[in-house]
Amino acid sequence: NMVQNVVGTGNSQYNGSVPINTTLSGTTYKMIDGSRGTGGTFGAMAITNANHTTSAGSVYTNASNTWGDGKQYIAGGSTTDANGQTAAVNAMWGLMNTYDMHKNVLGWQSLDGNNTATYIAAHVNTAYDNAYYSDTCKCMYIGDGGSYFNNLGSIDVIGHEMGHGITAATSNLAYRGESGGLNESGSDIAGEAVEAYARAGGAGATLPSPGANDWMMGQEIAKNGQPLRWMYKPSKDGSSPDAWSTSLKRLDVHYSSGPNNRMFYFLAKGSNSSSTSDYYSKYLTKAPLAMTGIGLDKAYRIWFKALTTKFTSSTNYADARLKVLAAAQELYGVNSAEAKAVQRAYAAINVGA
Ligand code: ASN
Ligand code: ZN
Numbered sequence: 379n380m381v382q383n384v385v386g387t388g389n390s391q392y393n394g395s396v397p398i399n400t401t402l403s404g405t406t407y408k409m410i411d412g413s414r415g416t417g418g419t420f421g422a423m424a425i426t427n428a429n430h431t432t433s434a435g436s437v438y439t440n441a442s443n444t445w446g447d448g449k450q451y452i453a454g455g456s457t458t459d460a461n462g463q464t465a466a467v468n469a470m471w472g473l474m475n476t477y478d479m480h481k482n483v484l485g486w487q488s489l490d491g492n493n494t495a496t497y498i499a500a501h502v503n504t505a506y507d508n509a510y511y512s513d514t515c516k517c518m519y520i521g522d523g524g525s526y527f528n529n530l531g532s533i534d535v536i537g538h539e540m541g542h543g544i545t546a547a548t549s550n551l552a553y554r555g556e557s558g559g560l561n562e563s564g565s566d567i568a569g570e571a572v573e574a575y576a577r578a579g580g581a582g583a584t585l586p587s588p589g590a591n592d593w594m595m596g597q598e599i600a601k602n603g604q605p606l607r608w609m610y611k612p613s614k615d616g617s618s619p620d621a622w623s624t625s626l627k628r629l630d631v632h633y634s635s636g637p638n639n640r641m642f643y644f645l646a647k648g649s650n651s652s653s654t655s656d657y658y659s660k661y662l663t664k665a666p667l668a669m670t671g672i673g674l675d676k677a678y679r680i681w682f683k684a685l686t687t688k689f690t691s692s693t694n695y696a697d698a699r700l701k702v703l704a705a706a707q708e709l710y711g712v713n714s715a716e717a718k719a720v721q722r723a724y725a726a727i728n729v730g731a
Contacts, residue, residue: 381403703720
């Protein structure tokens with residue numbers, strides 16, 4: 379009856395061979411991480427097989443502690459990965475890194491900060507080209523990919539989905555209009571922060587310099603070179619604006635996220651007048667003041683504090699600016715370079731001065 383926490387080998391699709399936490403009960407290995415999260419549906423962080431339905435299904439089990447073949451799922455299963463374990467490996471690796479980044483950098487445990495365990499259901503639906511968070515199950519569903527994407531389990535996409543869980547447990551930004559764009563942007567920001575943390579080795583209490591992540595959501599999963607979103611230049615998708623305007627609130631939340639994504643990129647990496655010269659005449663009345671990027675670590679601490687302790691469900695871009703600024707002032711000082719950088723980053727997307 380004893381359940382042991384053990385470490386297995388996962389052959390992931392996007393990150394090579396990775397150590398994944400599993401349990402051993404009798405002679406059966408289960409894809410449960412007994413060290414991350416308590417309670418919840420499975421008692422700890424877990425990966426299930428939705429098996430092409432929209433329900434969670436049951437936790438992945440295996441006779442050995444080596445999982446997956448690192449290859450894209452093939453309908454009907456492949457000879458080397460008959461149960462589609464690679465999708466489960468992708469999911470567990472993304473969750474472990476998302477959990478660790480928030481715990482180690484921010485002291486925030488799991489979705490709610492109280493360490494309630496979450497899980498991912500892999501293989502949701504058939505040839506499903508998306509992934510989503512559900513607050514009903516406090517869990518995430520990850521598709522195998524279809525026309526546009528391979529398995530949706532890249533680290534940044536999993537960080538994005540778990541980010542929705544953190545937002546739902548805190549500010550609960552309403553998923554429409556400007557607040558919905560900020561909700562989406564918060565998830566993209568979380569996804570990139572997790573990606574940077576994982577790429578730098580997944581350890582320590584600070585985020586690495588902004589160059590460790592690619593500032594594109596789901597670049598690894600793209601079949602045709604088109605990621606889900608370009609944070610450094612949102613308009614590259616043909617639908618997202620690069621700056622705020624009064625019509626922003628009418629866009630789909632995955633497009634109205636664009637300006638805030640760009641604000642965060644500027645905050646971490648810096649900006650000058652040439653960064654915005656392409657939309658200067660369209661949106662801005664004065665040239666943005668040059669700003670030195672404050673780095674990903676400080677930028678994410680400021681954003682996370684505002685998102686989880688200051689934003690409300692109806693926060694819009696103007697309110698976000700005030701609250702992100704207040705967070706920067708509390709963390710680094712009223713007249714700090716960090717606070718100034720927040721003002722300039724928002725001004726560069728046409729919010730405030
Ligand atoms: N992947 C999308 C997202 O997390 C799914 C959705 O539109 N809710 O934003
Ligand atoms: Zn989202």
